[in-house]
Amino acid sequence: NNFEVRQILEELGIEDVNNGASTGGRWFNTRGEKITSYSPVDGAVIATVDSATEADYEALVLKAQEAFNEWRTWPAPKRGEVVRQLAEKIREYKTALGTLVSYEMGKSLQEGLGEVQEMIDICDFAVGLSRQLYGLTMHSERPGHRMYEQYHPLGVVGIISAFNFPVAVWNWNTALAWVCGDVTIWKPSEKTPITAIACQQITKQVFDANNVPEGVSSLIIGDASIGKLIAEDGRIPLVSATGSTRMGKSVGAAVGARLGKSLLELGGNNAIIITPSADLKMVIPGAVFGAVGTCGQRCTSTRRLIIHEEIYDKVKDALVKAYGQLKIGNPLDQNNHVGPLIDTDAVNAYLKALEQAKAEGGNILVEGGVLSGEGYETGLYVKPAIVEAQNHFKIVQHETFAPILYLIKYKGGVENAIALQNGVPQGLSSAIMTTNLKEAEMFLSNGGSDCGIANVNIGTSGAEIGGAFGGEKETGGGRESGSDAWKIYMRRQTNTINYSDSLPLAQGIKFEL
């Protein structure tokens, strides 16, 4: 693997890059603490990066501000053309980048490639958007007046991202921010710095060819302390932060204290409701992929199944059987379904959660545990577990970022299942499996799921870029990607123009001198 990855790094032009900050045009000679990226796949060192210091951060922000002054004057479709070329470039590098994502993060190769495909898709979306940054016109109440609203570029956008989607989340934000005329500073997860460097290098090729000002796309590698600088910095009008709810509370408070805007994409605790009329052919693959895909490390991973008592045993048996067929191992090997967790902290959190579930009265249906032996030397490969539990258990209320699936039984009507589904602090993704129209509509109604994503007859995991993505409650309330999510990246302005010869005031107020 490591040999193959050397070739990939070379292909991506990053075999020598070990500096932790770049404004696009150049890499800074950073002198911060060293961050070594180990692959969870086989424990090998991918590369070591010198993280950035506060001084590097300062230089980066100044350059970004300078770049913004020019970039905002480029016509939006021209900015879109640059993003179109970026999508083309990413297509060229899809296999190399997807493989690197899989190797550095540990998700399956298919999912690594899928993540890169998401980058391409959001770029394509943004190209069209660059000609559709529409405002509205209104009729003025005053004669000889015209009113309209328009959207202007906002400024420097800070992006703080999580390890589990190491490249797509950056592009979800940047593709929109750039066509909107903003410049971006990205602080990726310290667990996945190499894929971030790869993105920056790919972008640099396209930006250089188009004379995009240095500082439109900046990268800064460091730990939470760099994230905190971004959150507290009044020069950054929007901070888009993806990660744990704990991080979001800290970032949201810091940005709020300076009355900046934040776009928070935080933890989920996603459930599928399975009603008596559900088609089990779809339920089992949907639930199993949702629970074990990316080794349970997706914000939209399925954590809870809320199953009607009538079909509970049938679903349970089918799930146990399906789990028996799961192949766990190297995610670059397409025969495996489940790869490793990201690091030993994640393994410990997984083991602790299983202990706690037992202590609270949970019944372990499919035993978990850490695998050892050939191919499992990193100690990061774990067995996906299933636990019969109650929704109110403390551990069930909490997002454990690992493949643990809780089965919860419900009785009576679908409203009881919806109450359980909503009865957690998070509100990201939700789903119902039913062939009953009334149940489906109830689930989607104003009294239904309280999540940002509510699906019928598909699982909770994954989303298309065309819709706005995000969730409510402790998930943070942010929306990014498709639909009108672009609006947060711009400042909105209402304009009234008087083309008459008098100066009437609004609301008919008379003021005579």
Ligand code: NAD
């Ligand atoms: P994390 O919160 O540990 O780290 C995320 C990022 O925030 C990292 O870059 C980290 O350095 C930075 N950070 C941490 N504390 C900070 C602070 N106080 N101030 C500023 N920056 C800080 O999360 P993780 O372990 O990398 O990712 C897993 C979490 O992310 C899960 O909870 C998952 O649900 C969530 N997630 C959510 C979405 C979504 O769209 N809702 C998407 C992906 C991941």
